[in-house]
Amino acid sequence: MFLKLMAMYAAAFLPVVIGLDRQAAILHPLGPRSAGRKLLGTAWGLSFLLALPQLFLFTPSAELAQFPSLSVSPKAASRLDGKKSPITSSPSAASFCCR
Incomplete structure (x- = not known):
């Protein structure tokens, strides 16, 4: 990046x-x-x-490894501790990335 x-x-x-x-x-x-x-x-x-x-x-997050073009800052990752990521939990996330 x-x-x-x-x-x-x-x-x-x-x-x-x-x-x-x-x-x-x-x-x-x-x-x-x-x-x-x-x-x-x-x-x-x-x-x-x-x-x-x-x-x-900006560093890559292990949670978003399936979306290699996205990255999450450590500050944002600390806010998501124990919660589902809004990116991976949305139904449109599957259609965002081609498999």
């Missing part, structure tokens, strides 16, 4: 970097072009930093 979120952030930041690089190329056609690499590194670094909490906040 971390890589999905990092790719989402990168997909938002990289067009901005491309736009800034094109602006610099138009405004200063004979100037140095090293700023583009710095901006690109900054975009990837910022994507990594913003996606980093995903590694710590």
